[in-house]
Amino acid sequence: MHQDMIIRITKYDRILRKLKSIGLERVFANNIGDAVGVTASIVRKDFSLLNIIGQKRGGYDINKLITSLDHILGKDGSQKAAVVGCGRIGSALLRYNGFESDGIKIVAGFDTNTRICEESDCPVPIYSMEKIKEVIEREQIKLAIIAVPEQTAQDVFTRLLDSGVRGFLNFTQAGLRAPKPFDTLGNRPGEHVVVHNVNIGLELEQIVYELNMADKQLLK
Secondary structure, three states: OOHHHHHHHHHHHHHHHHHHHOOOOEEOHHHHHHHHOOOHHHHHHHHHHOOOOOEOOOEEEHHHHHHHHHHHHOOOOOEEEEEEOOOHHHHHHHHOOOOHHHOEEEEEEEOOOOOHHHHOOOOOOEEOHHHHHHHHHHHOOOEEEEOOOHHHHHHHHHHHHHHOOOEEEEOOOOOOOOOOOOOOOOOOOOOOOEEEEOOHHHHHHHHHHHHHHHHHHHHO
């Protein structure tokens, strides 16, 4: 499935949940498309590729759509995740209560400061970095959010890979590299590794650039 389509499906799922929350039971492709910013034909094409069929005059049943999309996105079963690095960003992520509605449950945090839980109200236990492998394997965690200092990010990434984690959200500026015996894509035979990098500074620069370009267009 193409990355752009995955992003659209995620947006469809969120919109459908909002529509359900206000009491709607059925929806049309043009309603979903307008909310997401795509045409109705793209919505219908996506659903057709996913073998989701609606009624020409009656639209789509919202509950059935959500069930189908949740299954496709893997949200029909909760995925366990860990936060590594419980500083400002990590602590904020630990306290964010919106992950579970997306089928993700943060069950552990890791940090060099094991007294973080004593100093603040943590919703999940925080372990020392030395316990990464033990806890990851015990809890069968497959997802990790990395929010450690840049100079330690690669070592943390390697330790998480060796412990069985295969999905990563990287909040550091380090370019994470999969070590041997993984290949250049970070894979072992029969395994797949996914790394998404979140460079907040770069994203803000992009926003500033787009705002400046819009202002220049207005001045013409």
